[in-house]
Amino acid sequence: MPIATGHTYLAIPGPSVIPERVLNAMHRASPNIYEGELIAQTEVVFNQLKRLAGTQHHVAIYIANGHGGWEAALSNMFSRGDKALALGSGLFGTNWAKTAQRMQIDVEMLDFGRAAADPEQVTAALAADRERRIKAVLVTHVDTASGIKNDIPALRRAMDETGHPALLAVDAIASLGCDELRMDEWGVDVLVGASQKGLMLPPGLALIWMSDKAAAVARAADRKTPYWDITQRIEASQYWQHFGGTPPTHHIFGLHEALGMMLDEEGLDAAWARHGRLARAIWAAFDAWGAGDSGIRLMVENPAWRGHSVTAATIPNGGAGALRRWMEQETGVTLGIGLGMALPSEPEYDDFLRIGHMGHVNAHMVLGVLACMDAGMQALGIARGRGAIEAAAAALE
Numbered sequence: 293m294p295i296a297t298g299h300t301y302l303a304i305p306g307p308s309v310i311p312e313r314v315l316n317a318m319h320r321a322s323p324n325i326y327e328g329e330l331i332a333q334t335e336v337v338f339n340q341l342k343r344l345a346g347t348q349h350h351v352a353i354y355i356a357n358g359h360g361g362w363e364a365a366l367s368n369m370f371s372r373g374d375k376a377l378a379l380g381s382g383l384f385g386t387n388w389a390k391t392a393q394r395m396q397i398d399v400e401m402l403d404f405g406r407a408a409a410d411p412e413q414v415t416a417a418l419a420a421d422r423e424r425r426i427k428a429v430l431v432t433h434v435d436t437a438s439g440i441k442n443d444i445p446a447l448r449r450a451m452d453e454t455g456h457p458a459l460l461a462v463d464a465i466a467s468l469g470c471d472e473l474r475m476d477e478w479g480v481d482v483l484v485g486a487s488q489k490g491l492m493l494p495p496g497l498a499l500i501w502m503s504d505k506a507a508a509v510a511r512a513a514d515r516k517t518p519y520w521d522i523t524q525r526i527e528a529s530q531y532w533q534h535f536g537g538t539p540p541t542h543h544i545f546g547l548h549e550a551l552g553m554m555l556d557e558e559g560l561d562a563a564w565a566r567h568g569r570l571a572r573a574i575w576a577a578f579d580a581w582g583a584g585d586s587g588i589r590l591m592v593e594n595p596a597w598r599g600h601s602v603t604a605a606t607i608p609n610g611g612a613g614a615l616r617r618w619m620e621q622e623t624g625v626t627l628g629i630g631l632g633m634a635l636p637s638e639p640e641y642d643d644f645l646r647i648g649h650m651g652h653v654n655a656h657m658v659l660g661v662l663a664c665m666d667a668g669m670q671a672l673g674i675a676r677g678r679g680a681i682e683a684a685a686a687a688l689e
């Protein structure tokens with residue numbers, strides 16, 4: 293007898309759960325795109341987005357997913373002959389670098405594997421660039437494949453030590469609204485976001501924030517194509533220029549609602565704290581399951597390197613895949629696949645999973661997922677340490 297009927301929970305690291313209020317804000321007739329409410333809400337949204345990122349400077353909205361956001365950022369930072377210094381801590385960092393390569397940008401890659409980027413190596417790489425060809429350092433704040441969080445302020449300090457003028461460009465798609473992030477205070481020049489993770493919307497918007505320094509680089513960049521050119525968007529004199537054409541009407545209504553919930557009702561500090569507490573409960577459960585020789589492990593050993601919106605883990609001998617399937621069928625919870633660990637064609641593929649806990653997520657959802665996972669391991673005969681739910685409850689205190 294199935295026991296999955298009821299609210300489902302898509303616990304993958306994006307797209308995330310969309311609040312009813314956001315869905316309702318989007319459930320309306322198409323608005324006039326030349327005057328009226330949409331124009332007024334857009335202005336509010338641009339200000340909300342600056343508060344979200346912690347910047348006084350520039351923001352642009354593109355109709356695109358996160359990959360489009362990568363391309364928008366790259367198009368506006370690099371001129372012919374420029375180099376990128378890309379820092380990899382997982383599949384997303386590596387793939388942003390590959391996107392740059394495919395755009396014929398000369399990329400120097402520092403791949404840290406499954407570790408956070410080492411600031412000293414960044415200092416060394418910039419110091420070695422005597423011709424100042426490196427135009428920007430590319431780094432992922434929280435890599436959604438590995439779950440690794442990079443220390444952005446430490447990387448900024450490492451850059452500043454060299455006096456190198458490179459921009460600091462941060463992919464915060466998985467961390468915005470979930471992990472502490474302060475663009476201006478931390479000296480971030482270019483920030484990339486997307487609508488479908490911590491921002492609680494459907495996929496469809498890529499967001500780019502820029503410092504004044506980055507905007508000046510963008511004005512001079514010689515390889516930007518019309519759609520991605522950010523200068524027209526941030527200096528728009530007519531409404532349509534903000535979007536290079538028709539605006540994303542319903543996403544703007546949804547974003548207005550979602551950002552109001554985050555910034556004005558809950559508060560950004562409280563949202564960050566909530567994600568931190570929930571993440572610690574998940575880590576505590578995994579530590580308990582991993583006791584003895586079960587082989588169950590979080591992919592990121594060092595707690596300081598763990599993002600608060602996504603958890604990657606291994607349950608060996610195909611346990612992760614079996615548990616994912618059991619969870620979806622029996623409990624209405626969909627867990628994420630492992631990404632960047634093994635290919636779907638390889639047997640190890642089923643040894644990895646990820647849990648998305650970003651955005652509209654609270655204690656009963658996270659504790660429910662953990663308890664259902666515990667029940668699934670019981671039902672499937674997966675060896676595990678006991679006491680995971682007690683450990684999670686204790687971590688929530």
Ligand SMILES: *Cc1c(COP(=O)(O)O)cnc(C)c1O
Pocket residue numbers: 306357358359360384432434435436463464465466486489495
């Ligand atoms: C999801 C994600 C992306 C890719 O976004 P898409 O919308 O799938 O193109 C890039 N970087 C990070 C850190 C992400 O979490």
